[in-house]
Amino acid sequence: MKKFILYFIVLISFNAIAQEKYIPSKENLEARKWFEEARFGLFIHWGVYSVLGDGEWVMNNQDISIKEYEKLPSFFNPTAFNAKEWVMMAKDAGMKYITITSRHHDGFSMFDSNATDYTIVKKSPYKKDILKLLAEECHKEGIKLFFYYSQLDWYRDDYFPRGRTGNGIEGRKEGKWENYISFMKAQLTELLTNYGEIGGIWFDGQWDQHEWDGKRFGKLNADFKLDEVYSLIHRLQPKALIGSNHHLAPNPGEDFQMFEKDLPGKGTKNFATSSDAIGNLPLEVCETINGSWGFNLKDRKHKSKKELIQYLVKAAGYGSNLLLNVGPMPNGKIQEEHIKSLKEIGVWLSKNGQTIYKTKKGPIETSDEITSTIRGNKIYIHLMNSNRESYFIPNFTFKIKRAIYFGTNSKVTYSNTKSGLTLSVNKENRNDIDTIIEIDVF
Numbered sequence: 001m002k003k004f005i006l007y008f009i010v011l012i013s014f015n016a017i018a019q020e021k022y023i024p025s026k027e028n029l030e031a032r033k034w035f036e037e038a039r040f041g042l043f044i045h046w047g048v049y050s051v052l053g054d055g056e057w058v059m060n061n062q063d064i065s066i067k068e069y070e071k072l073p074s075f076f077n078p079t080a081f082n083a084k085e086w087v088m089m090a091k092d093a094g095m096k097y098i099t100i101t102s103r104h105h106d107g108f109s110m111f112d113s114n115a116t117d118y119t120i121v122k123k124s125p126y127k128k129d130i131l132k133l134l135a136e137e138c139h140k141e142g143i144k145l146f147f148y149y150s151q152l153d154w155y156r157d158d159y160f161p162r163g164r165t166g167n168g169i170e171g172r173k174e175g176k177w178e179n180y181i182s183f184m185k186a187q188l189t190e191l192l193t194n195y196g197e198i199g200g201i202w203f204d205g206q207w208d209q210h211e212w213d214g215k216r217f218g219k220l221n222a223d224f225k226l227d228e229v230y231s232l233i234h235r236l237q238p239k240a241l242i243g244s245n246h247h248l249a250p251n252p253g254e255d256f257q258m259f260e261k262d263l264p265g266k267g268t269k270n271f272a273t274s275s276d277a278i279g280n281l282p283l284e285v286c287e288t289i290n291g292s293w294g295f296n297l298k299d300r301k302h303k304s305k306k307e308l309i310q311y312l313v314k315a316a317g318y319g320s321n322l323l324l325n326v327g328p329m330p331n332g333k334i335q336e337e338h339i340k341s342l343k344e345i346g347v348w349l350s351k352n353g354q355t356i357y358k359t360k361k362g363p364i365e366t367s368d369e370i371t372s373t374i375r376g377n378k379i380y381i382h383l384m385n386s387n388r389e390s391y392f393i394p395n396f397t398f399k400i401k402r403a404i405y406f407g408t409n410s411k412v413t414y415s416n417t418k419s420g421l422t423l424s425v426n427k428e429n430r431n432d433i434d435t436i437i438e439i440d441v442f
Helices: 002-020 026-038 048-052 083-092 130-141 177-193 226-236 305-317 336-355
Strands: 040-044 097-103 144-150 200-204 210-212 217-220 241-244 257-260 283-288 320-326 370-375 378-383 390-394 400-405 413-417 420-424 435-441
Touching: 026 241, 026 320, 040 083, 083 097, 083 130, 083 336, 097 130, 097 177, 130 144, 144 177, 177 200, 177 226, 226 241, 241 257, 305 320, 305 336, 305 370, 320 336, 336 370, 336 378, 336 435, 378 390, 400 413
Parallel strands: 040 097, 040 320, 097 144, 144 200, 200 241, 257 283, 283 320
Antiparallel strands: 210 217, 370 378, 378 435, 390 420, 400 435, 413 420
């Protein structure tokens, strides 16, 4: 027993050192820069759960047994799926990349895999590799493709020890954790070798094995072998970026940091990443168009054009990308309301994208009424309350060369003193969604 404990301590120490020594390659750093400048992507949550129209957590929420859930793939025949339409929808919306669920918590793989028979190709009447079709179109249109991959699995016996979720699902048996790690490595190898160049891997589910007191994540009860898994990914595709939705400070080997339904450090969710856990990696916020990730027939919480555009603007003001989600229907179509929203954002970005793409976090602290982005010697101040006539921005230390309403030659009335900057916004130039002030600075 003592020898085992000593071996375990040595192994953990070795893994920690290996991760601490991670140095991103030149290709990886270039990919990070591209990602940070992209600012807008499409999230797609799609799987056999869409058949039930009750979100992607339906297996857990309704405690559907393994035997019962295994019937769903036979009903999943998305003959209306059109990869080209999806990619062009994203492109027309001004999105630069797509992240799609290759395997969610229910354990069903949306791609052809030799590591399991529980796939769309082998178990559904559709029998086509969704990811292959989507990858081909993404490569044609210059849209980068990322794969969401769940580390949590409510289906496989070898996801054991079990975590905090899925414990009401009948038919789950005990297995060996090391077999589960080998299975994940095998699938990740397939995803990184069979679909051409991909943007990266978007991990989710590590939180399931963390102890949780309702406020913060604690001790991890299972070892996901992150050093081995991350090394595998970077070895197979050095440009591929790794992110993990674990709600904690970034681990060595991760290339971007994500925030679920919460602006970085804002802390509106009980699982939100604390502000002191935000690293110096590129940032990404993921959010839904309505209230659900996967298709939910009764979801009526559709966000307005104003809400969605302002969220994109605020994300950029935090120096973050926005990954905006759609949950396709079981027939392969995307809801008309979602298509409409994406078109509206695309029209707005076609006019105002210069203030979002390739920008960095601006000098003004973001609120619901104001934020800013910066690009070179231009500061873009985004004013999101169309009823306000003036704004005072304290501690604005830049020397102003010119201030105009973006997209016009109309000058902005302002006063720049030691105490700060005061902007007077005339009614004629105010925009209901976002009044953008372009400031050239010395």
